[in-house]
Amino acid sequence: MPATTRYNKAIQLLEEGKPVFGTGLIWNGNLDEMTYFADSDYDLVMIEMEHEGLSFNNLRTSLQFLLNRKRVIDGGGLQADPTPIVRIPPNTREQNQWVIKQALDTGVYGLILPHLDTVEGAMSAVRAARYPQVPEYYDAADIWPIDPDGNLLLMGIVEEPTGANNLPDILREVKGIGAIWAGPGDMSVAMGHRGNAGHPEVQEMLLRILGICQNAGVPCAVGCTAAEVPMRLEQGFSILITAPTRTAGGLEEGRRISGR
Template sequence: MAITSLPLNTFKRGLESGQPQIGLWSILSSHVTVEILAGAGFDWLVLDTEHAPNELPMVYSQLQACVGGTAHPVVRVPWNDMVTIKRYLDIGVQSFLIPCVDTAEAAANAVSYTRYPPRGVRGFSAAPRANRFGRVKDYPQLCEDELAVLVQIETRQGLNNIEEIAAVDGVTGLFIGPGDLSAALGHAGNPKHPEVLEAIEDAIRRILACGKPVGILTPDETLAKHYLELGCTYVAVGSDQGLLARGSEQLAARFKNLG
């Protein structure tokens, strides 16, 4: 029997219920590693196309690799671009992480790219993977409920406009990008600088005051737990690239030091 219903966006439901969502960043751009990670027990997995050598056909395979795992795929697009987002929607992406959203207008644009007219500007395709190749007949009316639009706050301007961005209808949550934010504040490569940490905590408080879920990425376990305690709902606690690089270095060092 054909499947005629949409996949439930468990990640979005978790955010709406306030249940902490623990995630991992995927940079290696491989459906093999994604399949391994998707079943590791995480709640969400970022398939990065901004700072990774990842392209749409590869992400298509990575979405397939996520099927059956615990981790809901969240695609970080390379930019807040209508055509790019349309193409990822068609291959079945339900959750988006949009980089460098500095204003309410940019946030509203991001949302509009995921909505069909008259609520947005998404182009229509009759039978993409998103509607199970035409098997979900009322997809245009149902899909919005399963879409999550997460916008990244990673500049001074973005910090200044948090309340306006959070007020945009259709923005599911705000995500703080420590790397770019540290650069924007004059401390590139040092996301643990006191000024950066202070700005992050202030942003968390303000986003929560707006009633929106707040997310962040940090491989520092102590910081990750601290941000969860502050009220962050979705926290990415590392990356596949970091796990491979540091783990392989540590293994090599243990044997190199035997002599």
């Protein structure tokens, strides 16, 4: 595969030093949502299986509805736009390699690995994602950046202080982790702040994770609102995960006028 060819748009943008805008997490099997996001301008769509339920059949169907065939034709190549990746159910420490293998068999372009907190768990995930396949598969779908021409993105979520403490070792010893997601939700619980993701100590932890990633040259992701986008870009986050706003203007106006 020529080095200039990129099937994974997110990886292409990261290599070009451009921010990646992703959305999620979209329920696996929600075909209406998949159709909507197929026509959106998001670079990356994250499909949720961690809390939705493990169904590879639903995942295969979801990928078909997320595929924007017109955009592929207009692009003159085979780049997936938006790029589909999936959050798998097992915590990384569980080392359930079969889930990784079967998720990749569906054709996703990357995996989100929950609770990345040890070198051993990270190594297990990378080994599972490089399981033997036909030569054509290796040419197109090896892990980036171990393979500079690879198109599979493994993004680990650091969502506990243990993971943050071990992150320098993880990124130094396991080169197949292509990005890190600094996750505030579970981190706030683990830090004793009961889901208060905005707590100053939690926010400080996110910036600590970002700094570790920057020192290792690894992209760092964070969830944010539209109002927070300028701040997160200025801080240096490479992947911004936002959610489209769902509004009900007519309902709100009617309730306001009627006093309900």
